[in-house]
Amino acid sequence: MTTNQKVIKKEKKELFDKYLDIYQNNSFIIFADFERFTVKDSTLMRKEVRKLGGNVLVVKNNILKKVIESNYKDFNSISEDLFIKNTIIAYGNDNVSEITKTIKNYSKNGFVSLKGAFFEGEYLDKARVNALANLPTREQLYAMLANVLASPIVNLARDLNDLVARLARVLIKVSEKKQ
DSSP: OOHHHHHHHHHHHHHHHHHHHHHHHOSEEEEEEESSOOHHHHHHHHHHHHHTTOEEEEEOHHHHHHHHHHHOTTGGGSOGGGGSSSEEEEEESSOHHHHHHHHHHHHTTTSEEEEEEEETTEEEOHHHHHHHHTSOOHHHHHHHHHHHHHHHHHHHHHHHHHHHHHHHHHHHHHHHHHO
């Protein structure tokens, strides 16, 4: 084995270990194709994902495929499309919906296309990842919950205000009749 082959083998082993660490220590990994993706757009997307607590990485498909194959029990159910073309992964432990939505926003320009994901150890196909991207964000869910919780209080306040206004009108009419 030549020195060059040893270096390549060592680099592949390091990548395998890095991808294995990502697979084992994150609650989700989102796979996406990228084409004609400019450095500027790539940098912007990485910053947005980082703000949400995730990371983005361009990967070598063959090595990542070996990691998944050696660790995912139902590897045969995974679409081969996950490991073709130019692939980026976004990964992390929190804000999966927001990060998926961020990546999907870049697909509107035709630069990025969601391919699939692993979430909590389960494989999600392209359709399920797109459904995940369409879920409301955490902040939107909090706003919905606050609205639901506040609705009875707002209705009670409005009804009490209406009751007080009616009482005031009745008292005015009673006082007008006495005069």
